[in-house]
Amino acid sequence: MSVANREISPRLGYGATLAIAALWMVPFIWMLVAAFNPESVGAGMASLVPRYIPTLANFAEAWGSADFPRYTLNTMIISFGILAVQLVTVTLAGYVFARIEFPGRTICFYLFLLQLMLAPVVLMVPNLVMVAKLGLYDSLLGVMAPYFASAFGTFLMRQAFKVIPRELEDAALIDGANVWQRIGFIYLPLAKPSLIAFSIVSVTAHWNEFLWPLMVINSPDLRPLTVGLASFTRGAEGAQAWGVIAAGTLLVSAPLLIAFALFQRAFVNSFVSSGIK
Amino acid sequence: MAREWRVAKWRPRRTTMLAFAMLAPSLLFLALFTYWPVLEVAWQALHNQRKIGGPQVYVGLDNFLKLFADSAFRKALANNLVYAFGTVVPSLVLALGFAMALAKSNRVNTLVRALFFLPVLIPLVAAASIFLFLFLPNVGLLDYHLAKLALSGPNWLGDPDVALYSIMGLTIWKNAGYYMLFFLAGLQAVPADAYEAAILDGAGPWQRLRYITLPYLKPTIGFVLVIGLLNVVTQVDHVFVLTKGGPSDSTNLLLFYVYQQAVESYDAGRAAAGTLVMLALLLAITASSLRTLERSFGEREA
Numbered sequence: 001m002s003v004a005n006r007e008i009s010p011r012l013g014y015g016a017t018l019a020i021a022a023l024w025m026v027p028f029i030w031m032l033v034a035a036f037n038p039e040s041v042g043a044g045m046a047s048l049v050p051r052y053i054p055t056l057a058n059f060a061e062a063w064g065s066a067d068f069p070r071y072t073l074n075t076m077i078i079s080f081g082i083l084a085v086q087l088v089t090v091t092l093a094g095y096v097f098a099r100i101e102f103p104g105r106t107i108c109f110y111l112f113l114l115q116l117m118l119a120p121v122v123l124m125v126p127n128l129v130m131v132a133k134l135g136l137y138d139s140l141l142g143v144m145a146p147y148f149a150s151a152f153g154t155f156l157m158r159q160a161f162k163v164i165p166r167e168l169e170d171a172a173l174i175d176g177a178n179v180w181q182r183i184g185f186i187y188l189p190l191a192k193p194s195l196i197a198f199s200i201v202s203v204t205a206h207w208n209e210f211l212w213p214l215m216v217i218n219s220p221d222l223r224p225l226t227v228g229l230a231s232f233t234r235g236a237e238g239a240q241a242w243g244v245i246a247a248g249t250l251l252v253s254a255p256l257l258i259a260f261a262l263f264q265r266a267f268v269n270s271f272v273s274s275g276i277k
Numbered sequence: 278m279a280r281e282w283r284v285a286k287w288r289p290r291r292t293t294m295l296a297f298a299m300l301a302p303s304l305l306f307l308a309l310f311t312y313w314p315v316l317e318v319a320w321q322a323l324h325n326q327r328k329i330g331g332p333q334v335y336v337g338l339d340n341f342l343k344l345f346a347d348s349a350f351r352k353a354l355a356n357n358l359v360y361a362f363g364t365v366v367p368s369l370v371l372a373l374g375f376a377m378a379l380a381k382s383n384r385v386n387t388l389v390r391a392l393f394f395l396p397v398l399i400p401l402v403a404a405a406s407i408f409l410f411l412f413l414p415n416v417g418l419l420d421y422h423l424a425k426l427a428l429s430g431p432n433w434l435g436d437p438d439v440a441l442y443s444i445m446g447l448t449i450w451k452n453a454g455y456y457m458l459f460f461l462a463g464l465q466a467v468p469a470d471a472y473e474a475a476i477l478d479g480a481g482p483w484q485r486l487r488y489i490t491l492p493y494l495k496p497t498i499g500f501v502l503v504i505g506l507l508n509v510v511t512q513v514d515h516v517f518v519l520t521k522g523g524p525s526d527s528t529n530l531l532l533f534y535v536y537q538q539a540v541e542s543y544d545a546g547r548a549a550a551g552t553l554v555m556l557a558l559l560l561a562i563t564a565s566s567l568r569t570l571e572r573s574f575g576e577r578e579a
Contacts, residue, residue: 013374013377013378014378016374016378017374017375017378017379017389018389020371020375021389021392021393024392024393024395024396024450024454025392025395026418027396027404027407027408027411027418027450028395030407030410030411030418031407034410042416043416045410045416046410046416046417046418046420046421046422047421088302089302089303089306090303092299092300092302092303093299093300093302093303095299096296096299096300100292100295100296100299101292102289102292102293102296102297103293104293104297105296108300108304111304111307111312112303112307114307114311114312115307115311116563117507117559117560117562117563118311118315118556118559119507119511120310120311121511121532122510122511122532122552122555122556122559123310123311123314123315123318123552124535124536124539125318125321125535125539125545125548125549125552126313126314126315126317126318126321126549126552127310127314128539129314129317130309130310130313130314130317134309145306145309145310146306146309146310148302148306149302149303149304149305149306149307149310149311150303151307154303179295204398207400208399208400208401208403209400210400210401210402210514210517211513211514211517211532211536214517215536215540225400226400226402226403226514229400229402229403229406230402230406230514230517230518233402233406233409233518237409242410245406245409245410246407246410248406249399249403249406249407252399252400252403253398253399253400253403256398256399257395257398257399260391260394260395260398264391267394267398268390268394268458271394271397271455271458272458272459272461272462
């Protein structure tokens with residue numbers, strides 16, 4: 001039996017945790033209260049208790065002063081475009097590391113491991129040169145390309161494939177299934193939880209990414225949400241329009257927060273399984 | 278006989294070719310955006326471009342000398358150390374505390390866990406937009422409520438002695454819930470009998486923590502330390518929105534310094550040298566934790 005269903009901390013610790021949880025919520029509560037506040041500017045914006053009739057004016061202003069629909073579309077293209085390519089590359093590489101013995105395997109494994117610590121943003125300067133050389137500067141494809149291979153996804157899929165009994169594959173082999181059929185009909189269906197976990201972590205990471213797209217994108221209408229929000233905030237900060245900033249921030253954060261509310265368990269599990277096994 | 282020999286030789290080679298064919302898409306992108314850039318940045322660090330579009334001139338270690346002579350860089354390096362230690366350790370301790378307090382699965386705990394996890398889901402720039410108002414002098418969220426208690430806060434982002442700690446507060450807020458998930462998973466592996474036996478032996482809560490919980494969680498702690506340290510080198514979006522590294526470089530971090538050198542000063546050589554220093558740090562972090570990483574990604578039992 002695990003300790004999951006037993007109280008392992010003293011009551012005092014539990015009380016403190018609940019108090020800290022309340023504190024943790026304050027920035028979110030402020031965002032909500034300020035976003036619906038009819039007085040977007042001035043003193044009293046710091047109140048955490050709404051003493052007003054809620055209005056959507058801040059959202060209207062934020063929506064109108066920055067092209068949020070286009071930013072959202074760009075972010076969706078980036079996140080799901082990266083994911084689509086990754087699902088292919090990590091499945092193939094994961095299968096190789098899980099099932100095929102070949103000379104050079106250990107070296108390849110360490111070459112992949114290298115990428116785990118070298119987030120593309122660390123290499124942003126040479127990567128930008130590479131993106132420019134490939135003619136991808138100021139394009140969504142330029143933002144996406146460095147993420148098409150994922151060491152993390154490869155290792156996650158490798159773990160998932162390894163626990164699938166080899167006998168299943170052998171049986172399919174005897175029936176004459178080629179390697180693509182074996183992957184498509186045996187491995188992928190059985191590794192679905194890992195595929196979902198990887199998808200959630202990947203989309204979340206790229207939905208939220210900022211500095212790398214900021215480097216690659218020059219045209220305003222190619223900006224993703226994060227870059228759009230940063231420049232929008234800079235503009236509204238000068239005007240001290242805090243209600244509008246709160247509304248814009250809420251607009252940008254809402255998609256993932258709603259997805260989390262709907263699929264809480266999947267989110268939590270995916271973040272945990274992205275860690276250790 | 279001859280035929281057997283052919284089969285034996287031919288099949289492994291075919292398997293090797295298949296393996297490399299399947300690795301090829303990944304290796305192509307890794308070569309373009311990881312291996313080649315590492316070589317490129319090493320070359321860049323040893324060269325300078327006197328004028329835009331001009332030839333690259335070999336300058337030896339000149340860029341590194343200039344880098345370490347730059348007080349802004351030394352400041353960024355020192356800041357990053359303070360920032361790393363001052364965010365990873367508190368986040369880790371908080372995360373462990375949250376996980377232990379919320380280990381029991383019930384409706385309330387599930388909700389509270391979700392509250393701690395929310396900051397993980399919003400973009401770092403969105404968190405920074407909120408904290409911009411939180412740290413605003415006088416009318417901001419913190420100062421406004423401190424004033425009600427007849428307290429006055431420092432100039433959160435404007436005082437060079439305080440600004441880095443303000444930013445660290447945001448980082449802890451953003452990450453503690455993420456690390457909590459790993460500890461929640463790790464706690465599942467602690468056998469309940471161990472606690473029961475300890476209670477029978479009269480062990481108090483601190484002894485149980487020290488002799489049962491922590492030893493069982495050792496791999497989790499190691500893992501969280503590694504991802505925490507990798508995170509503090511690779512995330513600077515909040516610096517960009519909140520302070521741009523100021524005032525007087527008090528919140529500059531390595532990655533943001535590199536960004537400034539590349540984008541604002543157009544000093545490719547110095548940016549490359551700075552990137553190499555970051556790479557060295559990341560390598561050191563990873564190398565010192567290779568065992569933890571290998572265990573997580575499971576090459577060993579292969």
